[in-house]
Amino acid sequence: MLGSGSAGNAVLVECGETRVLVDCGFGTRTMAMRLKLAHVAPESISACIVTHEHSDHVKGVAQAAQKWGWSVFATHGTAACPELADAQVRTFAAGDSLVIGSMHVETRRIPHDASEPIGLVLESQRSGVRMGVAYDVGHVTDDVRALCRDLDLLVLESNHDDGMLRAGPYPWVVQQRIAGPLGHLSNREASALAADSLSPNLAHVVLAHLSERCNEPELAASRTRAALARARFRGAVTSASQSVVVGPFEPRTSRQRDAVQMALPF
Ligand SMILES: [Zn+2]
Numbered sequence: 001m002l003g004s005g006s007a008g009n010a011v012l013v014e015c016g017e018t019r020v021l022v023d024c025g026f027g028t029r030t031m032a033m034r035l036k037l038a039h040v041a042p043e044s045i046s047a048c049i050v051t052h053e054h055s056d057h058v059k060g061v062a063q064a065a066q067k068w069g070w071s072v073f074a075t076h077g078t079a080a081c082p083e084l085a086d087a088q089v090r091t092f093a094a095g096d097s098l099v100i101g102s103m104h105v106e107t108r109r110i111p112h113d114a115s116e117p118i119g120l121v122l123e124s125q126r127s128g129v130r131m132g133v134a135y136d137v138g139h140v141t142d143d144v145r146a147l148c149r150d151l152d153l154l155v156l157e158s159n160h161d162d163g164m165l166r167a168g169p170y171p172w173v174v175q176q177r178i179a180g181p182l183g184h185l186s187n188r189e190a191s192a193l194a195a196d197s198l199s200p201n202l203a204h205v206v207l208a209h210l211s212e213r214c215n216e217p218e219l220a221a222s223r224t225r226a227a228l229a230r231a232r233f234r235g236a237v238t239s240a241s242q243s244v245v246v247g248p249f250e251p252r253t254s255r256q257r258d259a260v261q262m263a264l265p266f
């Protein structure tokens with residue numbers, strides 16, 4: 001997680017030789033610095049997939065893609081934004097699948113106040129390891145649930161604490177937008193979704209897009225940890241940070257392809 005929050009998002013996904021970024025909401029100078037900390041050369045990244053056109057996701061895309069030779073992928077709706085006007089964008093519709101190097105990418109429509117926002121499942125064509133990215137999620141839909149199913153790694157929005165949002169500095173209209181059906185997921189909603197999505201391979205839940213004013217990393221993590229502990233989760237929960245690189249997060253060494261247990265003949 002190169003950084004996540006309302007001031008910028010960038011998730012680096014590595015699968016064999018293939019490196020893909022989900023979003024680039026930071027300028028090239030910040031990206032260069034954070035990638036250096038992750039020991040990744042910017043030129044070694046093949047593509048950037050943009051989830052939606054809000055500036056915390058798209059701000060650095062065009063310039064970085066040109067500077068470092070990345071391909072840019074975005075939905076038709078996202079690609080129409082002014083920030084991508086000068087970029088060469090490979091467009092698709094929300095719900096389409098893509099293949100980038102050794103990764104298969106499934107896209108899902110996400111409810112959020114943008115033109116054609118998406119969440120993603122990135123799957124290794126070799127090992128079958130699956131990682132989900134779901135942030136800027138207004139509310140939990142069937143598509144959001146499907147996205148979170150059967151994953152090894154889940155990056156999930158846990159934007160705000162309900163109480164801190166109500167007591168916080170934002171005017172009522174902004175509070176309504178954040179908590180509304182096209183806004184962002186609260187700690188309460190994220191923890192419930194994480195617990196509902198629990199599957200045997202899930203090794204790590206990374207909480208993303210935390211509000212700096214209406215949340216605390218430890219509060220968000222403890223809420224999801226508690227919900228997952230009740231569901232007997234054996235993995236880890238970590239909150240991403242706006243300002244520092246967090247990770248890497250890795251899947252378990254072997255993936256259970258089928259959850260079918262053979263009965264032993266006693
Ligand atoms: Zn955002």
Ligand SMILES: [Zn+2]
Nearest residue numbers: 052054112136
């Ligand atoms: Zn957004």
